[in-house]
Amino acid sequence: MSTSYESLSPDLRKAVELVGVRVKFDAGQTIFNRGDAGSSLYVISNGSVRVHDGELVLNRLGAGDVFGEIGALGGLERTASVTAEESVTLLRVERGALYNALRTRPEALQGLVQMLCERESGIANRMTTRSWRLRAAEEELKIGRRIQSGFLPDELPRISGYEIAGHFQAARQVAGDFYDAFYIPAINRLALVIGDVCDKGVGAALFMTLFRSLIRATAQSRTFVTWAFDAAPAMTDAAECENCDALARETLTNTVALTNNYVATTHGKTSMFASVFVGLLDPETGTLNYINAGHEEAYILNADGIRQGLPHAGPVLGLFAGVGHEIGTAQLEPGETLLLYTDGVPEATNISGEQFSEQRLRSLLDSWQGDASSLLKKIASSVNGFALDSPQHDDITMLASKRGTV
Numbered sequence: 001m002s003t004s005y006e007s008l009s010p011d012l013r014k015a016v017e018l019v020g021v022r023v024k025f026d027a028g029q030t031i032f033n034r035g036d037a038g039s040s041l042y043v044i045s046n047g048s049v050r051v052h053d054g055e056l057v058l059n060r061l062g063a064g065d066v067f068g069e070i071g072a073l074g075g076l077e078r079t080a081s082v083t084a085e086e087s088v089t090l091l092r093v094e095r096g097a098l099y100n101a102l103r104t105r106p107e108a109l110q111g112l113v114q115m116l117c118e119r120e121s122g123i124a125n126r127m128t129t130r131s132w133r134l135r136a137a138e139e140e141l142k143i144g145r146r147i148q149s150g151f152l153p154d155e156l157p158r159i160s161g162y163e164i165a166g167h168f169q170a171a172r173q174v175a176g177d178f179y180d181a182f183y184i185p186a187i188n189r190l191a192l193v194i195g196d197v198c199d200k201g202v203g204a205a206l207f208m209t210l211f212r213s214l215i216r217a218t219a220q221s222r223t224f225v226t227w228a229f230d231a232a233p234a235m236t237d238a239a240e241c242e243n244c245d246a247l248a249r250e251t252l253t254n255t256v257a258l259t260n261n262y263v264a265t266t267h268g269k270t271s272m273f274a275s276v277f278v279g280l281l282d283p284e285t286g287t288l289n290y291i292n293a294g295h296e297e298a299y300i301l302n303a304d305g306i307r308q309g310l311p312h313a314g315p316v317l318g319l320f321a322g323v324g325h326e327i328g329t330a331q332l333e334p335g336e337t338l339l340l341y342t343d344g345v346p347e348a349t350n351i352s353g354e355q356f357s358e359q360r361l362r363s364l365l366d367s368w369q370g371d372a373s374s375l376l377k378k379i380a381s382s383v384n385g386f387a388l389d390s391p392q393h394d395d396i397t398m399l400a401s402k403r404g405t406v
Helices: 009-021 069-074 095-103 106-149 200-221 221-228 244-266 360-368 372-387
Strands: 003-004 021-025 030-033 042-045 049-054 056-061 066-067 081-084 090-093 164-169 177-184 189-196 274-281 287-293 298-302 305-310 330-331 337-341 396-403
Touching: 003 081, 009 090, 042 069, 042 095, 042 221, 069 095, 081 396, 090 095, 164 177, 164 189, 164 372, 177 200, 177 396, 189 244, 189 396, 200 221, 200 244, 200 274, 244 274, 244 287, 274 337, 305 330, 305 360, 337 372, 360 372, 372 396
Parallel strands: none
Antiparallel strands: 003 066, 021 090, 030 081, 042 066, 042 090, 049 056, 049 081, 164 396, 177 189, 189 274, 274 287, 287 330, 298 305, 298 337, 337 396
């Protein structure tokens, strides 16, 4: 991006000083913009400048630095913008004047060629270094994705009379969406969870693991002891659990409250939060107690389409400690399906910028009949077919549970 004036050959410096014109720019004043035609190079006499592409700062230069030489000598478009950081004095050398001075100074011309060769060599070395760093970063992201995938269930619970299916389609190497399903024997409940952490990338992925782990650990706190003996405990007979309904509601309230309060108090400065749906389903009766904390509306589907929506009734998790969340209750009848999804479904966009939309999703659900796995495949296929070659901007995550008819 720049060359040191002191590194120029004495003959080239004399040629530059002979034809250069001193110009001044105030702090914040633009010297040239990216895309401008290059017609001159600059030597900084005093002050400093910022080399940038929009808000992205590429370099900062001070007294003795040379910039703009490639664009000037080749008459090419400027590859970056340059703005005065403070009041700056520059020696501006126009291409035509420099070429005229070089005609009678072969030593200066040789120095110019040497300067350009050294600059190109430096660029090549920097590109090689950055390529290796980029490759290392990509490998780290691959490792991160493999680790993060371990926070999604390897195998969904097998509950007699129910089919459970999940779908996860990340927009990047690492994701902020998560889903989970696990059986809690102490209260004879099936936990169904889906969440979407704000933002994207590595930060969202780190908080995804935090939210998911807190929810699962808190919900299963009554059964920690079983982990040491039986990784997949058999279902407890409902008759063995006294006051299961009250315990389930207590578990639901505590799970959401602890997760929210921990993130808000411990990591509040990050302003990271997640929309989350946590449901506890009674496999015997089909009764679902749930908290929808700022998440997309869940649906209960029957043969006629959407029978009931389960909208959010409380704030997202992780922003404000101590906030309360209302527990909702719904009934999953035989043959019905509970569908949970993140906003990556309705907000998927096509090449024209049009969104898949909640309306399209509802229309698809109204015409659907089949099992849980087929439902998620149909939704994913419809969303991907709508988006076609448009880049995926957000994770697409879904969880469905269908109750059998027998």
